[in-house]
Amino acid sequence: MSGKQFIITFWGVRGSLPVPGPGTVKFGGNTPCVQVEIGDRLFILDAGSGIYNLGQYLMQKDGPVSGDIFITHTHWDHIQGFPFFAPAFVPGNRFVLYGQGQMNSTFADLMRGQMMHPHFPVMLHEMGAHIDFCEVSGRDEIDLGDGIIARTALNNHPSGSTSYRLEHGGRSCCYLTDTEHYDYPDPELVELARGADVVIYDANFTDEEYLGYEGLPAKKGWGHSTWQEGIKLVRAAGARQLVLFHHAIFRNDEELEEIERRARQVYPDCLAAREGMVIVL
Numbered sequence: 001m002s003g004k005q006f007i008i009t010f011w012g013v014r015g016s017l018p019v020p021g022p023g024t025v026k027f028g029g030n031t032p033c034v035q036v037e038i039g040d041r042l043f044i045l046d047a048g049s050g051i052y053n054l055g056q057y058l059m060q061k062d063g064p065v066s067g068d069i070f071i072t073h074t075h076w077d078h079i080q081g082f083p084f085f086a087p088a089f090v091p092g093n094r095f096v097l098y099g100q101g102q103m104n105s106t107f108a109d110l111m112r113g114q115m116m117h118p119h120f121p122v123m124l125h126e127m128g129a130h131i132d133f134c135e136v137s138g139r140d141e142i143d144l145g146d147g148i149i150a151r152t153a154l155n156n157h158p159s160g161s162t163s164y165r166l167e168h169g170g171r172s173c174c175y176l177t178d179t180e181h182y183d184y185p186d187p188e189l190v191e192l193a194r195g196a197d198v199v200i201y202d203a204n205f206t207d208e209e210y211l212g213y214e215g216l217p218a219k220k221g222w223g224h225s226t227w228q229e230g231i232k233l234v235r236a237a238g239a240r241q242l243v244l245f246h247h248a249i250f251r252n253d254e255e256l257e258e259i260e261r262r263a264r265q266v267y268p269d270c271l272a273a274r275e276g277m278v279i280v281l
C-alpha cells in the first residue's frame with residue numbers, strides 16, 4: 001500500500017425511490033450517494049437523497065469545501081438530492097460535476113433542468129457555490145491531480161448511464177450501477193473493474209426476479225442487474241470485494257440479509273451496502 005488514505009462511505013444505497021420506514025432501518029432508504037475520500041480530496045458518486053446527509057456532515061467542517069461529483073445519469077434517484085446539498089449553497093465552496101449528456105441535451109442542462117421553475121424554487125446557478133460541469137463520454141481517463149485518476153465506461157441502461165473507477169496509489173474503487181448484464185458480463189465493465197479492490201454493483205434484482213418466476217414478469221430491458229451477475233463480473237475482472245448496491249424498493253432488511261447470506265456462500269468477499277458503511281482501502 002502506498003499514498004494517501006482511501007475511504008469509501010455509503011450515504012444512500014437504495015435504487016429508484018427513497019423508502020424510509022420500519023422495514024429499511026438497517027440498510028437505509030436513501031437513494032444513491034457514495035463518498036470517496038482520498039487524502040484530503042473529496043469525491044462523491046451520485047447525488048441521490050443520501051447526499052443530503054453527506055451535505056449536513058460536510059457543513060460541520062471548518063473552511064471551504066471543494067469536491068468532484070460524478071453522476072452516473074440523471075434519472076431522478078441519482079440527482080434528486082442535489083437541490084438539498086447544503087454545501088452547494090455556500091459561496092466560496094467549489095464543485096465540479098461530471099456526467100454525460102443525453103437526448104441532445106448537455107449534462108449541465110440536464111442537471112439544471114430538475115431545478116427549473118416550477119420544479120424547484122432555486123435555480124442551480126443561484127445556489128451560491130462555484131459549480132463547473134465536465135462532460136464524460138465513456139472510456140474517459142481523467143487526471144484529477146494528486147495522483148488520482150478517474151476512468152469511465154458506458155452502461156447498458158435506458159437513456160444511458162456511466163460507470164466510474166477511482167484509483168490512487170495502486171488501489172481502486174469501481175462504481176457500476178444502473179447497468180444491465182448481457183448473456184455474459186458486460187466486457188466494457190469487466191475491463192473497467194479489472195483488478196479493482198472494491199466493485200460497487202447494481203444488484204437491484206435477483207436472477208429469479210430478473211428472469212421472471214411464479215408468473216411474475218421478467219425484468220429484462222429494465223436496465224438493472226443481479227447479485228449473481230455481480231459475482232460473475234468480479235470473477236471475470238479479477239476484482240476483490242463485491243458490494244451489492246441499488247437495492248430494490250420492495251426489499252426489506254430481512255430479505256437483504258438473506259440475499260447477502262446467499263451471495264457470501266458463493267463469493268465470500270461480498271457485502272450488501274448499508275447506509276453508514278465505511279470501507280477503508
Ligand SMILES: [Zn+2]
Nearest residue numbers: 015016077178
Ligand atoms: Zn437508479
Ligand SMILES: [Zn+2]
Nearest residue numbers: 073075157178
Ligand atoms: Zn437509472
